[in-house]
Amino acid sequence: MPRAAKPDRPAEPPTSRDRILEAAARLICEKGYEATSIQDIAQATGLTKAGLYHHIRSKESLLLEIQHYGMDVFEERVLSQVVSIADPLERLKTCMEKNVLLVTQGWSKEVTIILHEHATLTGEARAQINGRKKRYVRFLETSFAEAVRSGQIRPVNPKVAAFALLGMVLWIYKWFRADGPIPAEQLAREMQDVLFGGLEVKPTAAGPARKANRG
């Protein structure tokens, strides 16, 4: 998977680095961060300890790298794909679809867990990741506000709408199974329908016209 090179990253095959980060994420989620040693991670990735230290500086820098990796993949596969969509409603719908597909198929569940549950990062490292997350929240809030102004969605608090979308999408890793009864594409469609179409059928003279009104 191609990824924009970061200026602070050495030129090395990204797949090798990503593989290390995915394996480390799985191990940290399984054993706990404290209980996971650099030796464990080296073993899981088929590297020597020295070989692993060629890629990472320390266990804490590895945790930060996993979170940056998660944000890199997210920005590449979701945010950068939709920022240029002019229509705010279309932008938000496509964004939701791509984010659902990312959390169901795009990476290991463990990367999501480390990105959203892991509180071990502190100070500057924590601030870096929070800044990247906040950029996404601001993007959603701005898009919802724009869609309200354009009259495409009801006057809703953009912050509530943004976190409703985020909650629906990011909670998925807690229950979704790739081998379960709901395919990822269907889930993305149904989540879009729930958020943008709403659930309730409103009684109208024309009968249950919600679906018929579409398009």
Added chain:
Amino acid sequence: MPRAAKPDRPAEPPTSRDRILEAAARLICEKGYEATSIQDIAQATGLTKAGLYHHIRSKESLLLEIQHYGMDVFEERVLSQVVSIADPLERLKTCMEKNVLLVTQGWSKEVTIILHEHATLTGEARAQINGRKKRYVRFLETSFAEAVRSGQIRPVNPKVAAFALLGMVLWIYKWFRADGPIPAEQLAREMQDVLFGGLEVKPTAAGPARKANRG
């Protein structure tokens, strides 16, 4: 706050027990479970270590107790308040409202974190808590299926609808601040509107009639 006595609980003032569990939850979230000692928890609750052991058996049993406490409060303030509502749509809306108010006001954020992020429980203890959580998911799925059958909501996959509601409500602890710009009651109302009313304004001959159709 009154709570139904559990058969396996000694007769003691529940407020004292709850206070210990809330304090322990805060400490565990702050320092991490591994790094928190029984001595730390005793100190935080103003008890001697012996006094604390009068209430709990071990650190692992304390973690299980915090999760049972979270589920007890949830069942008392949310589930038991709504199970007997005959109308499935009304039941779901009230349930969502009460659950939003619980996560914003009902207990410490740390109890929610331990309930939903803490993976340290294993075996029988883990199965107990998962069983209680699954009971809530089943209740939501059944209610959504019933509301689809009654024609009150669109034909939606009840599992997707249940986890959409859960995601919206349970993600709140990650961003909501009691001293922030959105009061809890407003958040509960807006979240209900987003999930049940949907966001999108559908073009109809009668104009933007979504709000007007209500009631």
